[in-house]
Amino acid sequence: MNYFYIFLTIAFTVFGQIAIKIQVMQAGALPDAALDKIIFLIRLLLNPWIISAFAAAFLASICWMAAMTKFSLSHAYPFMSLNFVIVLLLGVWLFHEPLSMAKIIGVSLICIGTIVAAQG
Numbered sequence: 001m002n003y004f005y006i007f008l009t010i011a012f013t014v015f016g017q018i019a020i021k022i023q024v025m026q027a028g029a030l031p032d033a034a035l036d037k038i039i040f041l042i043r044l045l046l047n048p049w050i051i052s053a054f055a056a057a058f059l060a061s062i063c064w065m066a067a068m069t070k071f072s073l074s075h076a077y078p079f080m081s082l083n084f085v086i087v088l089l090l091g092v093w094l095f096h097e098p099l100s101m102a103k104i105i106g107v108s109l110i111c112i113g114t115i116v117a118a119q120g
Helices: 002-027 034-046 048-068 073-095 101-119
Strands: none
Touching: 002 034, 002 048, 002 073, 034 048, 048 073, 073 101
């Protein structure tokens, strides 16, 4: 059950990143004019999906606090690097972002580093 708090932290964080990306893609490019930028960003901030992403960040923080009662920071924190891996893979799958050899190697190193750091 203790690792479930870490899993929830990761899940809420990833959800927030993906939800924001989807909504920003739907909203379009950031306008050039200053006033238009402010209006654009306010509209995004009032978007229910963006609000849910902020709520997910808050819930991720709550779960992280629970995880911190069960694990040392040096043991638990390496698992947060899995956010990079999951978001990258979801970006490739959902948004058809390119997956280069450099990204594959980088993600592999992150996974190896997470395993090594969590062991120690």
